[in-house]
Amino acid sequence: MVPAKTFYIETFGCQMNAHDSEKVIGTLIARGYTRVETPEAAHLVLYNTCSIRDRAEQKVFTRLGNFKRDLGNGKVFGVLGCVAQQEGERIFERAPHVSLVAGSASYTRLPEMLVQLEAGNRRVTGLKLETNETFDTPLVRRDNPHRAYITIIEGCDKSCAYCVVPFTRGPERSRTSESVMAEARRLADQGFGEIQLLGQNVNSYRDPSAAAWDFATLLARVAEVTGIRRVRYTTSHPRDFVKAIVEAMDRNPVLCDHVHLPVQSGSTRILGAMDRLYTRDEYLARIELLKTAKRPYSITTDIIVGFPGETEEDFQQTLDLLDRVQFDALFSFKYSPRPNTAALAMPDAVPDEEKQRRLAIVQEKQRSIQIRRNAERIGAVEEVLVEGRNQALGQWIGRTTDNHILNFTHSDPAAENLLGRYLAVRVTRSGPNSLVGESTSVV
């Protein structure tokens, strides 16, 4: 038997999930739990799950399957996050050794759910989706000592035809600007130099308090907090990406030179079928705001290939958009049919081999764009935040303001621990996914 009040947690999915786990961990530790590094050593095993594509969803069932034989030895399993919300009590049938199923809209009730588990209840749920609450807690246990996440808006009110998020995370709800600012100041006081504002549609932020700040105002104010050197935000929805956001970024370089603006498709017809609420031209107008701004901004995106009805011509439009915009990075996915979504009922599914072919073409095109764009940076001196160390290669791992990884060496033997420092690095080599350089800073 493993000691009671030990827990293990594995997190899948997006940064919102990663940050939710930091809050869940803090809540457990405050209740006297101890975190352990393996599921074997834990009494309570938690999986914070993602359901965005079928492959992501299957992972949790694979994990749970590995532990079926543990049934009866006292271990307690909990499924949190998007698969929990989507599958609900069906999880108890599929994996009878699970005792807790809770979606993110119920995490404010976590202490109460823990009490029930501790009392021996083996069917504890948190599945209510309609809520106007956000999960804010001072108990967060942050993973990264330099960059801190702040969730500013939860849920999603859009209804993209392919997407489970509105069904797994509930309605959109913003935190008050006052509580966001208080958290930002607290983080700065604790020594975090970088803040990342989070939301599924971060730029749909709408302050519910009388101050009524929009997202651009919130960005500007967070960037003014003393001690904060970098502010990032993700993910922006193109429809709500207004000029005031770019103006706020132009005014204050603390706001990092990077925008992630998922386009999904370059075809207006497919964007309509997806219910993305913008056309190809409207998206390109948003890009133009960034390309004509005061500083160069790195732009990254997400692409879905093989949405139902996507023809070769639609696909060519996506490739053409990649040529035009010249993204700095791109996440591309084969369309995956998801429960509850409108696209499930759409005809003209694209066969998997064809999706695979299109995916490979997108990735190859993007690779050549990145090889060329990264090579253009050779010789430039860039500021990095040092985030890690690669002992094997004798390199430090830095991140530029525009979110590129820049691995570098430092000639000063006194440079013992550079983690968390901001340094100037000259780029000497480049590859499709990263840059290599030498630090020019005196330490």
Ligand code: SAH
């Ligand atoms: N809120 C963000 C997206 C969050 S999900 C936005 O609106 O842009 C992250 C990415 O997963 C999406 O941008 C999309 O490219 C991809 N994705 C979502 N649902 C998917 C599905 N059913 N199949 C394949 N990719 C999907």
Ligand code: SF4
């Ligand atoms: Fe999903 Fe669309 Fe909401 Fe993004 S905006 S989370 S893609 S429904």
Ligand code: F3S
């Ligand atoms: Fe996945 Fe849920 Fe995030 S479905 S991408 S963990 S919002």
